[in-house]
Amino acid sequence: MAGHSKWANIKRQKAVVDAKRGKTFTQLSRAIIVAARNGIPDPAGNFQLRTAIEKAKAAGIPNDNIERAIAKGAGTFNDNSILEEIRYEGYGPGGVAILIEALTDNRNRTAADLRVSLSKNGGNLGETGCVSWMFTQKGVCILENVVSEEQLLEISLEAGAQSYEITDDIIEIFTEIANLENLSQTFKKAGLTIIDVELRWIPDNYIEITDNAHAKSLLKLIDILEKLDDVQNVTANFEMSDSLMELSII
Numbered sequence: 001m002a003g004h005s006k007w008a009n010i011k012r013q014k015a016v017v018d019a020k021r022g023k024t025f026t027q028l029s030r031a032i033i034v035a036a037r038n039g040i041p042d043p044a045g046n047f048q049l050r051t052a053i054e055k056a057k058a059a060g061i062p063n064d065n066i067e068r069a070i071a072k073g074a075g076t077f078n079d080n081s082i083l084e085e086i087r088y089e090g091y092g093p094g095g096v097a098i099l100i101e102a103l104t105d106n107r108n109r110t111a112a113d114l115r116v117s118l119s120k121n122g123g124n125l126g127e128t129g130c131v132s133w134m135f136t137q138k139g140v141c142i143l144e145n146v147v148s149e150e151q152l153l154e155i156s157l158e159a160g161a162q163s164y165e166i167t168d169d170i171i172e173i174f175t176e177i178a179n180l181e182n183l184s185q186t187f188k189k190a191g192l193t194i195i196d197v198e199l200r201w202i203p204d205n206y207i208e209i210t211d212n213a214h215a216k217s218l219l220k221l222i223d224i225l226e227k228l229d230d231v232q233n234v235t236a237n238f239e240m241s242d243s244l245m246e247l248s249i250i
Contacts, residue, residue, distance in 0.1 A: 032053060177199060
């Protein structure tokens, strides 16, 4: 399935130019809280929690903060805040479809912040379901330094992978959500280097952006949305050339 990595490539390029790479401490801590709440508060038996902790450590979050986030999720550290996972949907400039995943203790505040951010930057917040039908969620294992593509394909097929894409030295393997843990564990046992494991919304179709002003407005909107503390992830169904990306990143 071609096109899986287009949005991921946009995100990676933005990160290189932006200097602001990855999630904020608040976003990563909230991901740990929800993962611990949704399963057991032990990373050994909770794949979602284990993945969230690995990302937090990679971002430099202190162990004390990580342990406190786990305790909040397990209910043994009470700060009177209850986080809920909400997916918001809307449109950006040019009718680009946008999915926004949030963790919030106040859905009214989050919706208001998103509505203002979108409306001030050429977009609008829509109703639930207005664009999600344009996306499919998949599990993704991101690998690097794979020596043998033939070996990778053999392991991937045995582990239930559906497809893969190669960009420079990065290889992304796609699978059903329920098979993501099995896929990542299989790669680890084979000694392959995993740099990230994630769930990703993949657009079924893309809107090609060729105008510099249009590209700037879209990337500005994405940046503004991602900087909101309640927002965990933003996905959109547009693509643009590398040269236009470099000219347009704010």
